[in-house]
Amino acid sequence: xxxxxxxxxxxxxxxxxxxxxxxxxxxxxxxxxxxxxxxxxxxxxxxxxxxxxxxxxxxxxxxxxxxxxxxxxxxxxxxxxxxxxxxxxxxxxxxxxxxxxxxxxxxxxxxxx
Amino acid sequence: xxxxxxxxxxxxxxxxxxxxxxxxxxxxxxxxxxxxxxxxxxxxxxxxxxxxxxxxxxxxxxxxxxxxxxxxxxxxxxxxxxxxxxxxxxxxxxxxxxxxxxxxxxxxxxx
Numbered sequence: 001x002x003x004x005x006x007x008x009x010x011x012x013x014x015x016x017x018x019x020x021x022x023x024x025x026x027x028x029x030x031x032x033x034x035x036x037x038x039x040x041x042x043x044x045x046x047x048x049x050x051x052x053x054x055x056x057x058x059x060x061x062x063x064x065x066x067x068x069x070x071x072x073x074x075x076x077x078x079x080x081x082x083x084x085x086x087x088x089x090x091x092x093x094x095x096x097x098x099x100x101x102x103x104x105x106x107x108x109x110x111x112x113x
Numbered sequence: 114x115x116x117x118x119x120x121x122x123x124x125x126x127x128x129x130x131x132x133x134x135x136x137x138x139x140x141x142x143x144x145x146x147x148x149x150x151x152x153x154x155x156x157x158x159x160x161x162x163x164x165x166x167x168x169x170x171x172x173x174x175x176x177x178x179x180x181x182x183x184x185x186x187x188x189x190x191x192x193x194x195x196x197x198x199x200x201x202x203x204x205x206x207x208x209x210x211x212x213x214x215x216x217x218x219x220x221x222x223x224x
Contacts, residue, residue, distance in 0.1 A: 034212070043119075043203055043215035044157075090157065092213075099145050099164070100172075101205075101213050105156040 002027045002093045006104035014112045019063075019078040021107050023091030026072065032094035033074045034101070035065055039087045047089075050074060061085070086111045115140035119204045119216030126223055132177075132191040134219050136204030139185065145207035146187040148179055151218075152200040163187060199223045 007022040025031055032051050036044040048059025055067040065076045074091060091104040116139045126132060138144050148160040159172045161179035169179050176195050180188045187204060204216040 036215075041201075041218070041220060043217045044205075044213075046212055046214075049212055099207055100159060100162060101147070101207075102159070103149075103157040 002031060002102055004091050004093050004102060004104040006089075006091050006107050008107055009105065010108045010110065012110040012112060013081045015083055016080050019076070019081045019085065019109065021076040021089050021091075021109065023065075023074045023076065023104060024072050025074060025091075025093050027093060033065075033067065034092040034094070035059065035063070035074075035076050036090045036092060036103075037061075037087050038090065038106075044090065047076070081109075081111045083111050083113065085109060115206075115208060115214065117204060117206055117214055117216045119219060121219060122217065123220045124222070126194050126221065128196055128223055129193045132189070132194050132198070132221070134189040134202055134204075134221075136187045136189075136216055137185055138187075138206050141185070141206070141208070143184060146181065147205040147207070147213070148187065148189050149203045149205065150200045151203065157203070161189070194223045196223050 003026045005024045030052055034049045035047040037047050038044045047063050048057045050057050050067045058064045063078045065074050067074050088106050088108045090106045092101050119136045145164050147162045149157045150160050151157050162170050163181045166181055177191050199222050202219045205213045208214050
């Protein structure tokens with residue numbers, strides 16, 4: 001079965017600092033991986049996705065993620081945090097055979113002024 | 114363009130009352146549809162998914178049920194709500210390229 005682990009339920013960074021949100025996956029087949037962002041009381045918005053093309057994936061709002069098969073990781077990064085980046089971030093893996101999306105437990109990003 | 118509508122946005126219901134949340138999709142046909150629940154301080158839990166009219170798969174045993182009476186309509190229901198049914202409910206559909214598009218969610222508080 002596929003699963004996703006997000007390390008750190010809360011991450012705090014200063015405005016302008018590097019953002020690194022960690023995600024490790026478990027999958028017996030090549031996975032499709034996603035990062036979503038959720039602002040309070042809103043639905044989830046897709047940031048970026050990996051679908052077996054380029055291993056470095058660029059998304060919206062300056063975020064990017066790198067697929068590393070050897071480390072089974074798909075960490076999300078942004079060079080310089082902005083106050084508007086404060087939100088909850090979810091990593092997810094597609095269980096392709098049944099088209100189900102399995103989510104990690106989420107990481108809340110806090111940006112300090 | 115494809116859009117997904119979910120309503121109501123907020124709902125407060127007494128214990129033991131019925132529930133009906135509706136989700137509709139526009140601009141696509143025969144979508145895969147999903148209901149997720151997000152309890153306070155927890156991640157997203159897949160409740161139901163549907164690959165076609167009348168086809169419902171349940172992921173976890175619970176007090177809720179789902180129906181798909183039309184191709185682009187997905188309904189989440191309960192006959193008698195429990196306190197533990199409180200949470201943020203999200204509808205989603207699976208779009209081209211394996212991405213999922215989510216509705217804006219329904220905040221359900223059972224009192």
